[in-house]
Amino acid sequence: MKVKILAALSGVALLVHQYMIWHYAPVAQSGPVQKIFYMHLPCSWWALVSFFVVFVSSLLYLFRRDPAYDRVAGAAAELGVLFATLSLVTGSVWARAEWGHWWVWDPKLTTALIMWYVYAGYLVLRSTPMGRDRKALVCAVLGIVAFLDVPLVFFAAKLWGSAHPDGLARQGSGMEPRMWHTVFAGLVAFGFMWGALLLTRAGQLGRMARLEAMLVWDDEE
Amino acid sequence: MLKRAAAMASKDLKLSVSGGQGLVQAVLLGLLLIFLFSLSKPLGGAISAQAAGAIFWLASAFGLVLVFNDLFAIEEANGARMGILSSPAPVHAVWIGKGVAGLCLLLVSQLVFLPATVAFLDQTVHGPWWLMLVTLAGADIGLVVIGALLGALSQGQAARESLLSVIVFPLLLPVLLSGITLFSMCFSPGTSEGFDGWLGLIFAFDALFSGAGLFLFPFVYSGEE
Numbered sequence: 001m002k003v004k005i006l007a008a009l010s011g012v013a014l015l016v017h018q019y020m021i022w023h024y025a026p027v028a029q030s031g032p033v034q035k036i037f038y039m040h041l042p043c044s045w046w047a048l049v050s051f052f053v054v055f056v057s058s059l060l061y062l063f064r065r066d067p068a069y070d071r072v073a074g075a076a077a078e079l080g081v082l083f084a085t086l087s088l089v090t091g092s093v094w095a096r097a098e099w100g101h102w103w104v105w106d107p108k109l110t111t112a113l114i115m116w117y118v119y120a121g122y123l124v125l126r127s128t129p130m131g132r133d134r135k136a137l138v139c140a141v142l143g144i145v146a147f148l149d150v151p152l153v154f155f156a157a158k159l160w161g162s163a164h165p166d167g168l169a170r171q172g173s174g175m176e177p178r179m180w181h182t183v184f185a186g187l188v189a190f191g192f193m194w195g196a197l198l199l200t201r202a203g204q205l206g207r208m209a210r211l212e213a214m215l216v217w218d219d220e221e
Numbered sequence: 222m223l224k225r226a227a228a229m230a231s232k233d234l235k236l237s238v239s240g241g242q243g244l245v246q247a248v249l250l251g252l253l254l255i256f257l258f259s260l261s262k263p264l265g266g267a268i269s270a271q272a273a274g275a276i277f278w279l280a281s282a283f284g285l286v287l288v289f290n291d292l293f294a295i296e297e298a299n300g301a302r303m304g305i306l307s308s309p310a311p312v313h314a315v316w317i318g319k320g321v322a323g324l325c326l327l328l329v330s331q332l333v334f335l336p337a338t339v340a341f342l343d344q345t346v347h348g349p350w351w352l353m354l355v356t357l358a359g360a361d362i363g364l365v366v367i368g369a370l371l372g373a374l375s376q377g378q379a380a381r382e383s384l385l386s387v388i389v390f391p392l393l394l395p396v397l398l399s400g401i402t403l404f405s406m407c408f409s410p411g412t413s414e415g416f417d418g419w420l421g422l423i424f425a426f427d428a429l430f431s432g433a434g435l436f437l438f439p440f441v442y443s444g445e446e
Binding site: 114117120124125134140141145148149152153155156157159 | 367370371374384387388390391392394395398399402415418419422425426429430433437440441443
């Protein structure tokens with residue numbers, strides 16, 4: 001039921017967001033390509049939220065050993081990688097249009113790329129053949145270590161960028177209020193979608209675990 | 222606990238040096254990488270100090286994976302891991318022992334990589350030497366702290382080297398970037414401005430992951446398969 005409500009809300013909110021992008025928010029100085037920002041920012045934010053959920057769920061799993069937390073961590077990691085991929089692609093297209101390069105050593109962009117690598121590795125670990133409890137345990141450990149790395153990666157990318165002439169820092173955005181409204185609408189719309197996807201995927205993983213347990217039971221008979 | 226950690230490190234070092242293949246493979250692979258990258262040098266041209274630093278730390282990172290795979294693999298045979306877990310030694314002693322053994326083996330391999338970098342990549346160490354040594358020590362501690370924690374993740378896995386590389390390399394990025402930048406300062410004449418920020422980053426990494434390792438290692442190093 002929760003999923004259905006969230007999915008319906010996200011459908012409506014995404015339509016409203018699209019309307020705001022194309023008809024409500026003014027066209028920026030750089031032209032219509034700036035509108036990609038309204039998709040890029042929510043993807044980045046919800047990717048980061050996903051990684052934080054992986055961290056919290058991993059901690060909870062270590063302390064309580066409830067497989068539900070492991071499933072939430074797995075679902076959040078998948079969503080985090082998906083949203084981070086979308087964020088990287090949209091960011092790269094935007095950078096090409098704004099700065100003439102597909103990739104620049106921007107601390108935020110670089111941090112997103114490194115975190116994408118880290119959590120893609122986490123998903124590889126989740127798909128390796130291993131005992132269920134051990135896999136949940138080692139994934140929880142990696143989920144914690146990975147999130148602890150985020151501030152260090154950001155600081156390293158910032159230091160690195162400051163030492164390189166091609167490291168471009170974004171200038172003050174000077175956005176109009178209607179642009180901000182569109183940004184917040186995007187955050188809310190993507191939030192509903194993220195919530196619906198997370199609950200759906202965690203539920204799927206739960207059913208998969210139940211099915212696997214039943215298959216093992218049948219084998220033993 | 223430190224006495225037991227020392228016993229663990231000494232046991233691992235003896236086994237690695239006498240029969241283990243981790244150190245030999247790490248040294249050979251690192252040397253091969255440095256030689257292969259030297260082929261990218263244009264005729265009559267030079268490899269930049271930063272590229273040389275990157276190649277050195279890349280060789281070290283691959284060496285780290287091989288060293289820790291070997292350190293954890295030697296306990297897979299004959300249920301040795303279960304024996305260690307059943308012994309009165311606290312599991313943290315295992316982590317510290319593995320870390321110390323890994324650090325020694327990594328330093329030995331880097332003793333080969335550094336002259337190879339100078340020779341094959343045509344670099345000169347302009348110094349300051351203290352900066353190079355502090356960088357080496359600090360960055361190596363960061364590498365082995367992560368290696369000793371996550372090396373146990375892939376225990377019992379068939380494709381353990383590739384699994385460990387995929388997981389560990391992105392996590393090591395802050396310490397690798399610091400090592401590359403500081404080594405490029407040491408390979409270039411008279412440019413060591415801004416080293417303090419990078420050293421701070423290395424030691425923050427060491428402190429953060431040492432704490433995390435102490436807390437998390439008992440969860441990873443267990444009898445479960």
